[in-house]
Amino acid sequence: MQNGNAYTEGLTPFWDALHEYWRDPAAGRDAVQASLHLDSTRWQYVHGVPAGRLDRVSPDTWTLDQALLDRPGNAEIQMQLFWDYRTNLDAYPAFHAYFRRHRPPTLIVWGEHDEIFGVDGARAYLRDLPDAELHLLDAGHFALETHGPEIAALIRDFLPRALRGTGDSDHRAAASA
Numbered sequence: 001m002q003n004g005n006a007y008t009e010g011l012t013p014f015w016d017a018l019h020e021y022w023r024d025p026a027a028g029r030d031a032v033q034a035s036l037h038l039d040s041t042r043w044q045y046v047h048g049v050p051a052g053r054l055d056r057v058s059p060d061t062w063t064l065d066q067a068l069l070d071r072p073g074n075a076e077i078q079m080q081l082f083w084d085y086r087t088n089l090d091a092y093p094a095f096h097a098y099f100r101r102h103r104p105p106t107l108i109v110w111g112e113h114d115e116i117f118g119v120d121g122a123r124a125y126l127r128d129l130p131d132a133e134l135h136l137l138d139a140g141h142f143a144l145e146t147h148g149p150e151i152a153a154l155i156r157d158f159l160p161r162a163l164r165g166t167g168d169s170d171h172r173a174a175a176s177a
Helices: 013-023 025-034 038-046 051-056 059-069 074-102 119-128 143-164
Strands: 107-111 133-137
Touching: 013 025, 013 074, 025 074, 038 059, 051 143, 059 074, 074 119, 107 119, 107 143, 119 133, 133 143
Parallel strands: 107 133
Antiparallel strands: none
C-alpha cells in the first residue's frame, strides 16, 4: 500500500474540516468544499515534496484532477464521498482484526511528509502486521509522483519473497529514504 490509511493515528489536522462536516454538515460544508479548489488540489501533490524532487511532479497531475473536479455536478458527488468516508473509520477495527488473523504479506510505502495520511498511520500497521515491510520515503502524499522508480524497485524486491511465502527478516519494518 502507498499512503493507504487504516488507522486513526494516520488522520492528521487535514481531517479536522471533515470531522466538523461529519458532526455538523451545515457548519463544516464550506471548509470541505474549499478542498475542491485548485490551490488545495495542487497542495496535495506538492506539499511535503523535497525541493530537489518538485520537478518530478508534473502540473498535469493537479490540472487534470482539477478539470475533473470542476465538472458540472461533481462538487456534490465529492461532498457525498467525503460524507461517506466517515464509515471507513467505523470499519478500521474490522481491518485490524483481519490483519491480525490472516497476516497477509504487506509492503507499506509511505511519504513521511504526507499531511493527509500521516506517518503514524503507516507505523500503526506494524501493531497488527508485525512482519510487514515498512519504507518511509522523503515524499509527500503522492509518493509515486516523486519516487516511482524507487517504489517499483521495492515492489520488485518484495513480490518474489511474498509469493514464496518467506521473508528476509532483515527487510521487515525497514525504513528507507
